[in-house]
Amino acid sequence: MNANSSADTLIQIVTPEGKRTPQSEYSDAIADVTIDTVRELYEDLVVVRRIDAEATALQRQGELGLWAPLLGQEAAQVGSARALHSEDFVFASYREHGVAYCRGVDPTEMLRFWRGSTQSGWNPYDYNMTTPAIIVGSQGLHATGYGLGMKFDGAEGAVITYFGDGATSQGDISEALGFAASFSAPVVFFCQNNQWAISAPVSVQTHITIAERGRGFGVPALRVDGNDVLAVLAATRIALARAREGSGPTLIEALTYRMGPHTTSDDPTRYRSAAVDDEWKRKDPIERIRLLLERAGGVDEEFETRVRDRADTTAAQLRAGCLGTIEPSPMSLFDHVYAEPHSLISEEREHYSSYLAGFEGARS
């Protein structure tokens, strides 16, 4: 694979109608995927969609300050995340709840950030995955630095970084692609092109495909149907293999669609037509796998019950975890600003502590 390959071809293995397409070049990368594996992927997709729906509901009920829904992007996230090994490191943006789920992050931990109870929900080293990066594109450079460190260490794994189509307009993503190419860093740049950067369509960001941009940096690129979980799995495996064997970075453009708002504060009806939304509904990432499974005789009552129970249980745990969050104490405001003592923080901590102590015993 070189910088000129594949960027113009859309990799698709399962059509929206649930039929396998004869693209053996990429099917080879998932030759080990059995009907049982597809059933597991389907289960992931359903559970991730359910996590998203439950979190959106919790935001509407006032339990979360904000949520960034991933509705429609489940296959792009699950397909890429299921290609990862545990030693690989993920540098995410703020919408990768599906990736976090596949990395084993407890859904409750995902919510604490959005609830405003903590700056981040988990220890990145526990899951080899960073917590939400709000500054768009910054994480691409972090991934490149981490990847370079892995290379220096002679480590086994690779790095993947997630960002959206809007982030490709940021200098940091261009710098990251340039640096990663220069140092042959083992990084997979995974762009979920969901067509919208809040209200700006992707045509405002770029006049060529995002995959084509890889060519300018000497970074090979793959363009994949992001609503096709098998195609995404295949493309990401190919890119990760390149990284692991020391052949450097790959850019993947996963074409998908953000079926909901940018965040729960956004109103997409102001800037896009229902007709386009409907067109993408017909390309739903979950529906096509269900059709594929039905065609293959992979859906029976036991399977349906299993998937439903898993989704129900996860949603119930998520809700209970959210409502049961132990909120931070006022003095934790001053924790972890620095790793070592800092006199200004100590001074303010002491002052505020004695100020608060003045209220103790006051009439409530």
Added chain:
Amino acid sequence: MTATLAAPRTLPIAPRTLPLGKALNAGLRRAMDEDPKVILLGEDIGKLGGVFRITEGLQKDFGPNRVIDTPLAESGIIGMAVGLAIRGYRPVCEIQFDGFIYPAFDQIVSQVAKLHYRTSGNVKMPITIRVPYGGGIGAVEHHSESPEGYFAQTAGLRVVSCSNAADANTMIRQAIASDDPVLFFEPKRRYWQKGEVDVTASLDDAYPLHKARVVRAGTDATIVTYGPLVTTALQAADIAAEEGHSIEIIDLRSLSPLDMDTVNASVRKTGRLVVTHEAATFLGIGAEVAARVQEHCFFSLEAPVLRVCGFSTPYPPAKLEEHFLPDADRILDAVDRALAFGQT
């Protein structure tokens, strides 16, 4: 691919008198010798040894994987350092000139400064960002700025500035050893100023990184400063001594945190304070020092706290910088006003 890290090498017997720039070079070398996770990155720091030659010879001795010539992109340098730090490295970044740091501002204040807090202490950011700063070398625009105030105001960052060769050698090692990110401001017009340096000293015995130092004792007034103006303030104090005034000079060394204990003790003794720095007066370090001194030393003050700093203009063309930069005369003018206050 497995990169081999250069094996520790024996330290050369360095001369005891070194220019500040060479003292920094020796400090960097020592830090790299002692910890294989210390890794340098920046523009032109390899074969060239940096435009000021501060990294001279280091790539030759430690290899291109430990002294990395990067593409020309400041946000990229700092952002990549963040990733290296997450991986367990201790990156030392060189920003070629003060005025070039702004493209990296976002990565520094939004990522480097906040990741430790954001991750509840799970991710450490032991990154040192070296910035040759300040004027006085007759450079063109964007090459003579003093942006330290922006960073001192950002929680999560430590900001220091050395003023002499001995401190330069020790402080750079302390900054690299710190588990916190440190903005390390180097007074570029003092790179060639020589001083006594013990390059074999242990950090265990070193003067604390965040403690200010009384560099000249006095009784009539205090001058608080840092970086390139410490030398200028000492010149002013010499002249004042000829006129019979005893001036105490404090080198802050650390701008975040500020060592106000040392400043307050001096002001309680002298009753008069002049703060001087090259950065703009408005909302500068001097404003913070003045505010804190009036809070803690109100009854000791015999005169208002005065500031002698850069004007609220962009850094001017080189032919005008002698007017922009506080010199001994402008500092003495303020000292005289402080001494004369209330004595009509």
